Amino acid sequence: MRCDQPATGGHPSKKDSAEHPLRWNVAAAAAMLSFPCVIHAESFTLHTGAGDVQIPLVHVDPGGTILTPSAPSVPPFTAPSIFSAPLPSGSGARALGLAGAFTAVADDATAASWNPAGLTQLERPEFSLVYRLKQEHNRHWSGNDDYRVGDDDYYGNALNYMSAVMPFRVLDHNGVFSLNFQEVFDFTQRFHADFSGRTSRMNHQTQSETTSEPPFTQRYNLENGYLDVTESLTTLRTTSLSQLLSSSTLGKLRFEQEGTVQAITPAVAVEVTPKFSLGMAVNIYREGLLGAEKIRSHTRARYHGTMDSQTEITDTRTTSGTWSYTGEYISPTTSFPLDPDSGDVPPYSTTETSAELTRLQYEGYYDVYDSIDDFRGINATFGGLWTATEKLTFGFCLDLPWTARARQTKTVLSGVNVTGDSAASTSSRSRTVKDVSFDFPLYWAAGAAWHWNNRLTTSFDVSQTQWSRYSFKADGEPRSNPLDGSRDGLHPIDDCWALHTGTEYLLVLTKTEIPLRAGLYWEQRPAVNSPDEYWGVSLGTGISIGKGPNKLIIDVAYIYSWGNDVMGTLVPGQKDSLGTDVQRHDIYISAIYHF
Numbered sequence: 001m002r003c004d005q006p007a008t009g010g011h012p013s014k015k016d017s018a019e020h021p022l023r024w025n026v027a028a029a030a031a032m033l034s035f036p037c038v039i040h041a042e043s044f045t046l047h048t049g050a051g052d053v054q055i056p057l058v059h060v061d062p063g064g065t066i067l068t069p070s071a072p073s074v075p076p077f078t079a080p081s082i083f084s085a086p087l088p089s090g091s092g093a094r095a096l097g098l099a100g101a102f103t104a105v106a107d108d109a110t111a112a113s114w115n116p117a118g119l120t121q122l123e124r125p126e127f128s129l130v131y132r133l134k135q136e137h138n139r140h141w142s143g144n145d146d147y148r149v150g151d152d153d154y155y156g157n158a159l160n161y162m163s164a165v166m167p168f169r170v171l172d173h174n175g176v177f178s179l180n181f182q183e184v185f186d187f188t189q190r191f192h193a194d195f196s197g198r199t200s201r202m203n204h205q206t207q208s209e210t211t212s213e214p215p216f217t218q219r220y221n222l223e224n225g226y227l228d229v230t231e232s233l234t235t236l237r238t239t240s241l242s243q244l245l246s247s248s249t250l251g252k253l254r255f256e257q258e259g260t261v262q263a264i265t266p267a268v269a270v271e272v273t274p275k276f277s278l279g280m281a282v283n284i285y286r287e288g289l290l291g292a293e294k295i296r297s298h299t300r301a302r303y304h305g306t307m308d309s310q311t312e313i314t315d316t317r318t319t320s321g322t323w324s325y326t327g328e329y330i331s332p333t334t335s336f337p338l339d340p341d342s343g344d345v346p347p348y349s350t351t352e353t354s355a356e357l358t359r360l361q362y363e364g365y366y367d368v369y370d371s372i373d374d375f376r377g378i379n380a381t382f383g384g385l386w387t388a389t390e391k392l393t394f395g396f397c398l399d400l401p402w403t404a405r406a407r408q409t410k411t412v413l414s415g416v417n418v419t420g421d422s423a424a425s426t427s428s429r430s431r432t433v434k435d436v437s438f439d440f441p442l443y444w445a446a447g448a449a450w451h452w453n454n455r456l457t458t459s460f461d462v463s464q465t466q467w468s469r470y471s472f473k474a475d476g477e478p479r480s481n482p483l484d485g486s487r488d489g490l491h492p493i494d495d496c497w498a499l500h501t502g503t504e505y506l507l508v509l510t511k512t513e514i515p516l517r518a519g520l521y522w523e524q525r526p527a528v529n530s531p532d533e534y535w536g537v538s539l540g541t542g543i544s545i546g547k548g549p550n551k552l553i554i555d556v557a558y559i560y561s562w563g564n565d566v567m568g569t570l571v572p573g574q575k576d577s578l579g580t581d582v583q584r585h586d587i588y589i590s591a592i593y594h595f
Contacts, residue, residue, distance in 0.1 A: 044346050049338055050225030050329045057348035059235045059317045061211035068238040070227075073311035074416055076363045077248050079301040080571050081368075082255040083483050085467070085526045086185035087259070091161045092130050093590035097540020097557035098502025099519025103447030104395035106385065108592060109163040112180045112267035113446075115383035115397045116279025118174040119269035121336040122165050123551060130161035130590040132183070136582065138190070138567075143577035146197060158183055158260060158276060158292060160588060174271040184285065185261040192254040197305075200246040208238045225335070227327035232347060235319040239547050244310045251303025259295030261287050261375065261404075274510035275387040282382060287375040287403060293374035295406075301366055309358040314351065321345040334363040364416035370408065375442070391451045399443040401469060408436045408474065411426060436473040437484070441466040455508065461500040466528035467493045484528050484569045491528045498523035501540065513544045517557070528569040535583070536561035551594045557585040 046053040092110030094100035102110075106118025109128040134156045140149035152246035163180040200578030215232040264286070288294040325344035328335055379402030386394045415427030445463035452458065470493060472482040479488040502519030524531035542555035559582075567580040 003067050008271045010146060029049055032160045036086040037329035042348070046229070046323075046325070048222070048226075048227060048325075048327065050327055051222035053220045053222065053227050053229065053325075055229060055231070055323070055345075057345075058233075058320065059237075059319045059348075060213045060233045061209070061235045061237050061317065063450075065313060065547075066207045066209060066237065067205050067313065068146045068354075069239040069241060069243045069247065069309065070311070072205060072307045072358055072360055074307055074360065074418055075197075075249070077249075077301070077303060077364055077366055077414075077416075079220060079299050079366045079368060080573060081255060081485055082189070082191055082297075082299060082570060083485060083572070084187075084189045084257070084567065085470070085483060086187050086261065086275045087525075088465075089132070089160065089183040089186050091182050092519070093540060093542070093555035093557040093588040094206070094392060094515075095518040095589050096516035096586070097461055097515075097519065097542075097555065098504060098561055099287070099500050099536060099538040099559070100498075101447060101500035101502040101519060101521070102459045103397050103445045103457050103459075103461045103463075104381075104385070104393045104449035105447075105457065106383070106395060109178060109180070110161055110182075110590075111269075111279075112163065112265050112281045112384075113161070113182050113381070115395045115447075116281045116381060117269050117383035117385040118322055119165065119178055119267060120174050120271045120277040120385070120396065122176050123167060123174075125167065125595040126165045127595070128161065128163050128165075128590055128592040129159070130588060131157070132160035133157045133587045133589075134189075134584065136584045138583045139583075140193070141581070142192070142193075142574065142580055144492070144574060146195060147571075147574055147578070148194040148196075149578065150192065152192060154188065156188055156258075158185075158186075159290060159403055161590070162466070170270065176269045176536040177194060178267045179264075180265040180267060180281070181290065182263050182265055182283075183260055183292075184282040184283070185262050187257055187259040188257065189257040189297075189458060192252070193571070195249075195251050195253060196301075197246065197249040199277070200244065203243040203245065206238065208236065210234050211237065212435075221275045222327075225330040225338070227325050227338070228321060229325040231321060231323050233319055233321035233345065235594070237315070237360055240314045240318075242312045246310075247305060247307045249303050249305035251301055251305075254300045255293075255297070256300075259287060259292045259372070260292050261285055261295075261384045262289045262292060265381075266379075267486045269383075277385045279383040279385075283379050283381060283402075285375070285377040285379075285402070287372065287406075295375065297370040298366075299366075299368040299370075301367070304363040305361075307360040307362065310584060311358075312353065314353045316349065316351045318349045319345070320347045348401045357421070360418050361422040362416050362418045365414065367411075369411040369413075372406045372408055372436075375404055375406040376403050376519070377438075379440075392450070393449045393581055395445075395447045396447070397443075397445045401442040401466070402440050404438040404440060406436050406438070407433065409433050434477075439469060439471045439474045441469045447474075453505040456503070458503045459501065461498075462465075463498045463500075465498075465526075467531075470494050470526065481524060482530070489514050493526050493528065494524075494531050495525055496524035496531045515540070515542050515555070517541065525563075525566070527566070532563055532566035532568075534561055534563040534566070549595060553590075555588075555590045557586075557588040559588075560584070561586070567583055 011217040091113040106115040107121040111118035212234040263283040267281035327338040428486035447461040449459040451571040500521040507514040519538040545552040565579040
C-alpha cells in the first residue's frame with residue numbers, strides 16, 4: 001500500500017491467511033495493521049504492523065551555495081587628459097598697439113615675424129628688446145551637476161622679442177639683415193574642478209542543479225519487530241542571486257601646464273624696386289631658450305568614496321523520490337514477515353534566504369607628469385611689401401607649415417587605499433618615453449595701410465591659419481588630434497580666420513614724438529566641431545628720447561581680449577556641458593635703440 005493510500009481496518013481474510021500462513025495465529029495483531037503515512041515537519045511516518053516508523057526528510061545535495069556574489073572592488077580611476085591649442089604670442093609693443101594689424105606697416109625690428117619685407121624700411125642699425133606680461137582669468141561653467149568647476153587665474157611674464165638689425169647695400173639696392181629671438185607659442189594653461197561620480201550595477205542570476213544518490217537502506221528497530229526501508233532520493237536545488245553594486249566618488253582635479261616655444265630667426269630683406277621689397281626669415285624653433293620655461297604639464301587628482309554590495313540569495317531545495325520496505329513482526333509468541341510495500345517520498349522543500357551588506361571605503365590619488373624635451377623644428381617665412389601710392393601700402397606674409405620633433409616623457413603615479421571588509425592598498429608607477437612630432441599649420445596674412453598724412457595711419461589685416469592640418473604623432477601610435485586625443489580625421493578641425501585693424505597718430509612735440517595707437521581684432525582659435533571666437537581691443541603709446549643716430553624709442557601696448565563659451569573640448573567627455581569665458585590682459589613693453 002502506498003504512503004498516501006490509507007489501509008482499512010479489520011481482520012485478515014482467509015485468502016490473506018492462505019497466502020501468509022504465519023498470520024493465522026496473530027489475528028489480533030493483524031487487526032492493528034494499517035499503512036497510511038503521516039507527514040510531519042522534516043519527516044514522514046509510516047504506520048506498520050510492527051509499529052510506527054518516522055522517516056527523516058533529508059536533502060541529498062551537499063551544503064554551500066551554487067551562486068556566489070561578486071566581490072566588491074573599487075572602480076578603476078583615470079584622470080582625464082586636458083587639451084588646449086598653443087596660443088601664438090605676437091611680437092612687439094608697436095605692432096600689438098595696433099591690435100596686430102602690422103603686415104602692411106612692419107617698420108620696426110619685429111617685422112621679421114610679421115612681414116620680413118618690411119625690414120627694408122629700417123635705415124640705421126638698431127637693437128630692440130620686448131618684454132611681455134600677462135594675466136588671464138578663466139571662468140569655467142558646467143551643465144553637469146557631477147562636474148563642478150570654478151575660476152582659474154594665472155599670470156606670466158617672458159622675454160617676447162630681441163633683435164639686432166644691420167642695413168646694407170647690394171647692387172645699389174637697400175638690404176637689411178637682422179638676427180632675432182622671438183616667442184612664438186605659449187602653452188600655459190590652468191584648470192581645476194571638483195567632480196563626483198555614482199555608478200550602480202544590478203546582477204541577477206538563477207541557477208539550478210539536480211543531485212541524486214544511489215538507493216540506500218536503513219534498518220529501523222520497532223517495538224514489535226524491525227523494518228528495512230530503502231529510499232531513492234533526488235534533490236532539485238534552485239538558487240537565485242540579486243546583487244546591487246554601487247559606488248560613490250568625490251574628488252578634486254587640477255591641471256597645470258606651462259612652457260613656450262621660441263625661435264632664433266635670421267632674416268634678410270631686399271628692396272627690389274623703390275616701391276617693392278621682398279624678405280625671408282628662417283625660424284629655428286626650440287623650447288626653453290634663454291631660461292624660458294620648458295613644456296611641462298601636471299594632472300593631479302585626489303578622490304575618495306564608498307563601494308557598497310547589497311546581496312540577497314534565495315536557496316530553494318526540493319527533494320522527492322521513492323521508498324520501499326521489508327520487515328518482520330516479532331512478538332513473544334510469534335513472528336512473521338511483513339508485506340513489502342513501496343511508495344513515493346512526499347516532496348520536501350526548504351527555502352533559505354540570506355542578505356548581506358558589504359561596504360568598502362577608499363581613498364586614492366592619480367598623477368600624470370608630462371614633459372616635452374629636445375623640441376626642435378625649422379621653417380621659413382616669406383614677405384612682400386608694395387607701396388602702391390603715397391597713401392596706400394600692401395603687405396603679404398606666408399609662414400610655411402613645419403614639423404616639430406621632440407621627446408615626450410610621461411610618468412603616471414596612482415594608488416588607492418581600501419578600508420572595510422576587504423582592506424587593501426595598491427600603488428603603481430609607470431614611465432613611458434617616446435619620440436613625438438607636432439605638425440604645425442601654414443599661416444598667411446594680407447594687409448593694407450592707408451596713410452592719411454605723415455602723422456595718421458590706419459591699417460587692416462586679414463589672415464588664416466590652417467589648423468585643419470595640425471596633428472600629433474607618437475612613436476608606435478596612430479596620428480591623433482591634439483585638441484581631444486581622437487584619431488586624426490575623426491573630429492576635423494576647421495581652419496581659422498582673423499581680422500585686425502588699428503590706427504596710429506603721431507603727436508610731434510619739440511623734443512620728442514609720442515604715438516597714440518588703438519586697435520580692434522576678431523579671431524578664431526582652433527576647437528573641435530567649430531572654432532572658438534575671441535575679440536580684443538588694444539591701446540598703445542610710446543616716447544622717443546634723443547635725435548639723430550642715438551635715439552631710444554620706448555613703446556607700451558595694452559591688449560584686453562575675451563572669448564565667451566570657448567574651450568569646450570578642454571576636458572574629454574564634458575564637451576557638451578563644459579564651457580569657459582576667458583578674459584585676458586597683456587602688456588608689452590619694448591625698447592629700440594638706434595645707433
